[in-house]
Amino acid sequence: MSNRDDIIKKLKSSGISPTSQRIDIAQILFAKPQHLSAEQILNKVNEESNSKASKATIYNTLGLFAKKGLVKEVIVDPSKVFYDSNVSRHFHFFNTDTGILTDIPDGAINVDHLPESPEGTVSTGLEVIVRIKNS
Amino acid sequence: MSNRDDIIKKLKSSGISPTSQRIDIAQILFAKPQHLSAEQILNKVNEESNSKASKATIYNTLGLFAKKGLVKEVIVDPSKVFYDSNVSRHFHFFNTDTGILTDIPDGAINVDHLPESPEGTVSTGLEVIVRIKNS
């Protein structure tokens, strides 16, 4: 399913030229639904895959993927951004003791009566974060 | 209402020794419900008030106030933390074009069916952020 050719198709269908660095990064990200930091992705590319990519390319690529809607940035930790390979609507637990981000099971939370955006603005996304700590 | 003596009472009743730096920072923060970054507070202390405070003291004090529940940290902008002087439960719009954080009017949004926290953890807070951009 997430083999090289499918990844290439996925990138092309989003209008992204499938360079080898982009393919490597995509293979790591899209292997499963997960939350990774830029540093984790950089390490994985340079350990798990045969090729390598620079820090600048990691950030450029993640920014490109986010702009094209292939990943979602999750901002919950003041020290780093998480990149979420699951772009369908869902919400998060963030454990401030461990720094681990996990998904809230679908249907376990309900948000409604969504507010209208202020004059001159439009909504681009809804985020719900339940902060937790070890008990 | 937010004169010097009330501020001192407020700090004391939270178990905080009212030093002159802490009083200055509290006066700026608690003047009204608002969202300020550490840098904005540093600038205000050193411009608006007669005294001055160092960067280290600003961060120490904001950390102390947050621990005591006098301010709430809001993490929505990957580049800086906002300190919210309104600690009652409410949610936020974050405009990614302007970087401005505003409150969602009370009752304009409704969250229910809150999920149980995973085994071994307890919830410490709920955050709802509606990201918006200029239209």
Place this chain on the structure above:
DNA sequence: TCACTTTTCTAGACTTTGTCTAACGGTATA
């Protein structure tokens, strides 16, 4: 194939937010 253009990648300098350390200052206490 060749000449040329455009896109992507890279090392490393740089910026910014936030943390840490070690010295210093003020106040209370004996």
Place this chain on the structure above:
DNA sequence: TATACCGTTAGACAAAGTCTAGAAAAGTGA
């Protein structure tokens, strides 16, 4: 007065992320 305690400070430091300028790849047309 001695000394202990707490808070403040300057500035070094750490870490995430951005930027720049050049090199490498890839595309284009003849």
